[in-house]
Amino acid sequence: MPKRALSEKRPILLASIAVALAFYYLRFEPIPEMYLIPLKGAAVGLLALYAYWRHPGADARLVAWVMGFGAAGDMVLLIDTEVAAWLFFGGFLFAIGLYLRHRRAVMAQSQKAVCIALLVITPLVCWLLPVDRASSTSFVLYGLTLGAMAAAAWASNFPRYRVGAGAVLVLLSHLLIIAGMGPLATSAATEIFVWPIYYLGQFLICTGVIQSMRKREPQLRVVRTH
Numbered sequence: 001m002p003k004r005a006l007s008e009k010r011p012i013l014l015a016s017i018a019v020a021l022a023f024y025y026l027r028f029e030p031i032p033e034m035y036l037i038p039l040k041g042a043a044v045g046l047l048a049l050y051a052y053w054r055h056p057g058a059d060a061r062l063v064a065w066v067m068g069f070g071a072a073g074d075m076v077l078l079i080d081t082e083v084a085a086w087l088f089f090g091g092f093l094f095a096i097g098l099y100l101r102h103r104r105a106v107m108a109q110s111q112k113a114v115c116i117a118l119l120v121i122t123p124l125v126c127w128l129l130p131v132d133r134a135s136s137t138s139f140v141l142y143g144l145t146l147g148a149m150a151a152a153a154w155a156s157n158f159p160r161y162r163v164g165a166g167a168v169l170v171l172l173s174h175l176l177i178i179a180g181m182g183p184l185a186t187s188a189a190t191e192i193f194v195w196p197i198y199y200l201g202q203f204l205i206c207t208g209v210i211q212s213m214r215k216r217e218p219q220l221r222v223v224r225t226h
Contacts, residue, residue: 002156003220012046012049012050012053013046013050013203013207015046016042016043016044016046016047016050016203017203019039019042019043019046020043020195020199022037022039022152023029023039023040023043023195024040024195024196033078036078037075037078037079038075040074040075040078041071041072041074041075042071043071043074043199044067044070044071044074044199044202045067045068045069047071047202047203047206048063048064048065048066048067048068048070048071048140048206049064050136050206050207050210051063051064051067051210052064052208053208054210054214055210055213055214057213059098059101059102059213060209060210060213061092062095062097062098062101063098063205063206063209063210065091065094066091066094066095066098066205066206067091067202067206068091069088069089069090069091070087070088070202071086071096072087072148073085073087073088073091074182081101085142089142089145091151092145092146092148093138093145095152095167095172095205096148096149096152098147098209099149099152099153099155099156099158100152100154100156102156102157102159103155103156104155104156104174105157107155111154111155111160114151114154115151115154115155116151117149118148118151118154118168118171119144119147119148119151120147121147122147122150122171122175123139123140123141123144123146123147124143124148125143125178126139126140126143126175126178127139129178129179129182129183130178130181130182131181131182131185132181134213139178146171146174147171149167149170149171149208150164150167150168150170150171152167153166153205154167154168158208158209158212159208159212162205162207162208163205163208163209163212166200166201166202166203166204166205166208167199167201167205169200169201170198170202171201172197172201173193173194173195173197173198173201176189176190176193176194176197177190177194180194204211204218
């Protein structure tokens with residue numbers, strides 16, 4: 001990776017990490033929520049900016065949209081969970097589209113099993129967790145899309161233990177949020193774990209996809225010249 005590019009782009013990632021940590025600790029302080037909302041959105045929003053500036057390709061724009069929807073959902077989640085769910089849902093659809101554009105040509109049986117498990121177990125868990133059974137159908141649809149996003153990431157040709165693992169972490173964070181509406185309603189676990197798990201997942205997805213595309217550029221140039 002060129003030193004100049006690294007020196008120019010790393011500050012965006014460092015700023016994103018700093019903002020994410022600031023939000024995590026400041027939300028426990030007596031600070032008005034109106035100040036926390038933009039701070040929370042800026043963490044993943046800076047990842048969207050990183051994706052947009054780091055690579056000029058269409059796939060990088062898709063990553064930026066994924067992060068942008070995530071950042072919007074992060075902010076709205078502090079105000080209206082239903083609207084936030086729709087924003088996250090939109091981000092999942094963009095992510096699925098990105099991963100399907102980069103499907104892995106060959107997959108081991110064990111990896112196929114992981115994808116099937118993500119597709120089946122996620123909506124099932126989303127159906128079982130909420131206390132309000134009247135909204136169970138909506139949670140199943142949300143879980144199916146969430147599981148499809150993680151399965152598509154796992155089946156893509158992006159680094160599995162960065163992008164695939166990142167998608168699974170995002171999935172886990174959303175399951176914890178839903179669990180907070182049910183069995184973990186009185187637990188501090190969601191307050192402690194959701195944000196770091198979610199942010200780490202988004203960070204791994206964004207940096208994993210962008211760096212993978214940059215590494216493939218010389219190979220693509222060779223193919224185009226033959």
